[in-house]
Amino acid sequence: MMTDTECIRATIEAVAGSGRPCLLCGGASCIVACFVPDTPQYRAALGVPAGKARLMFYSVCARCAAAVQADPGRFEPAIVEAFTATRARVH
Numbered sequence: 049m050m051t052d053t054e055c056i057r058a059t060i061e062a063v064a065g066s067g068r069p070c071l072l073c074g075g076a077s078c079i080v081a082c083f084v085p086d087t088p089q090y091r092a093a094l095g096v097p098a099g100k101a102r103l104m105f106y107s108v109c110a111r112c113a114a115a116v117q118a119d120p121g122r123f124e125p126a127i128v129e130a131f132t133a134t135r136a137r138v139h
């Protein structure tokens with residue numbers, strides 16, 4: 049049984065090692081970012097059970113990471129859509 053911390057670390061390493069392209073622009077990614085769906089719409093779209101928190105890890109390039117950090121709300125719909133489309137869910 050993994051602790052939460054071990055589980056999160058393993059997930060980050062899996063995402064980082066997957067060689068997946070940037071979730072937002074499709075370019076080469078170099079950063080693992082974390083999105084926590086915290087609105088009813090996002091939670092429903094991503095199938096997060098009531099009362100549970102879910103961390104969605106995804107890979108992005110440095111440019112998109114900076115853009116998301118500067119204005120997270122602008123990119124949240126795209127992030128949710130990308131996860132919904134690929135069903136690349138992690139818990």
Ligand SMILES: [Zn+2]
Nearest residue numbers: 070073109112
């Ligand atoms: Zn990008």
